[in-house]
Amino acid sequence: MRTVQFQNADMAWHIAADIHFPSDFVETKKYPVIVSVHPFGSCKEQTSGSVYGKALAEQGFVVIAYDASFQGASGGSPRWIEDPTQRVEDISRVIDYAVTLPYIDEARIGVLGVCGGGGYAINATLTEKRIKAVASITGVNIGRLFREGFSGYDPLGALAAMGVQRTGEARGGQLQVNELLPASADVAKENGLTERDVFEATDYYKTPRGQQPGGWTRMLFSHAQKTLAWDAFSFTETLLTQPLMVVIGQKIGAFGAYRDGMEVYGRATASADRRLVSLEDWSHYDLYDKPKPVALALEKLIPFYQTYL
Template sequence: MTVTIEHKNFHSPGMAWDIAGDLYLPSDFDSSGSYPAIVSVHPIGSCKEQTSGNIYGQALSESGYVVLAFDASHQGQSGGEPRLVEDPTRRVEDIRVAVDHLVTLPFVDDERIGVLGVCGGGGYSISATMTDRRIKAVTSITGVNFGRLSRESFSGYDPIGAMETMGRQRSAEARGEQTRIDNLLPESVDTAKANGINDIDVLEATDYYKTPRGQQPGGATSAAFSRRTAAMGWDAFSHAEQLLTQPLLVVIGDKPGGFGAYRDGQEIYGRAASPDKELLVLPGVSHYELYDQPEPTAQAIAKAVEFFGKHL
């Protein structure tokens, strides 16, 4: 099916920069119609042209949905200074801003808006859904709680020590030193293995982001070191037992890796107050296979289409 992609910038009133988005329109699109819509949220260090757009956005649009995939503030083609900041609070607000844009479109039914997120985008989508009742259903694809990940392996299991170092670096930058930008991944799979790295998530992330398989100009896989404290005190699942009442679909593979999507998926499924929640565990599937590999993504997409069809 032929899907039309419209590139557009949008923002909320009072916002100092634009967010860059791709609006996916179904093949039978009629501007006088009324369509269900889905916000598609990219992973940590990713961009709208990667899995959130070209895989899930494309497929959901082919199934009849208007889909908005966008670059996070401070990343990709979106505005926001400083650059390469991964701030969970800002990422969640970006989702609300995307919903703000959708409700202004005359062909979007504002009572049928959902959100889908991949990896860190899954955690952000769940958090946004708890506090934005305009979102009627949420799907997390191999979702990760970036706050938990930041406190654990991303800080070397020493969050206090890491924040002390980050604080000193931020002070140095405030005094005029150059911003420290960290590459979050090895340069290649071979380099990773040569350095003794054997975690499946790190190796597969490197294969996705550092090769033509998934590499895109906006997918920096880099972060401003001094700004990473923003994630340390954040929790994607905070208050889920009380506030997450909308329908929830969690899709994970059963091959666990260091980024923790398997454990996070099990946790949020158990904790969510949603009376209508589903957990799909795909056997023999890893985190990054759910980014773009045909068979796992086809299973995830089929389930997401069924789920959103029921609730939107």
């Protein structure tokens, strides 16, 4: 693995990435590349890199797992902005970097996204036709989630509050950085936060199981307005022409990955080859790192990418 930083002409900051290589990597050869997109509140060292990135590299792909702008080890200020437009544009920026590498075959570019990264990966594929195949692992439409559960089903109230907060910050007030999860599983239990996705996210992000220095699970509240007016799946019926694989777990949680996966699979009627992998006994966060469901997902993902990349 190699850790790199790069900066495009349109950026005032750098992107940090880990490049995962096949074990028999030879720099003079050409390889297919998969851009791996981390979840909302995550970082490249977690599931997008250490689990799926590493596993796909072992199968002969070069995998670039990167930190989103304003997050992890990537640049951008203020920190912890979750801006879907930037998140989608970051995918193109990573591709711009990848095509400058002498060992990358520009005709064999794929993208994979986990959780919110799955929604971003699909949205990027609508217009980024350098992408030849896309896969979503328990993908979430972050716009839909913000309009619903993350705003308390009051998106207009959330937007008004964001506006007030942003005005205060513009006048020199303190930034409001929201922590997205309880501090620990015990705190979650003490406060009755035992809904499957919330509790399992806490077990992943707030314990040694998945905790990483760059995986802050934080969001700058005042800069999240545009998220509420964004939809990962807009124009899917018309613009998503590339092969698509959607992996979901059937144990349903509040973040809505099962629902979103079924929706985008149903709408992707223009895709050259759409595939749904629905895993009966597994949940959203099981698919982050649990060996058995990850193996089941990879059993489908690897031949999918081998076919199209």
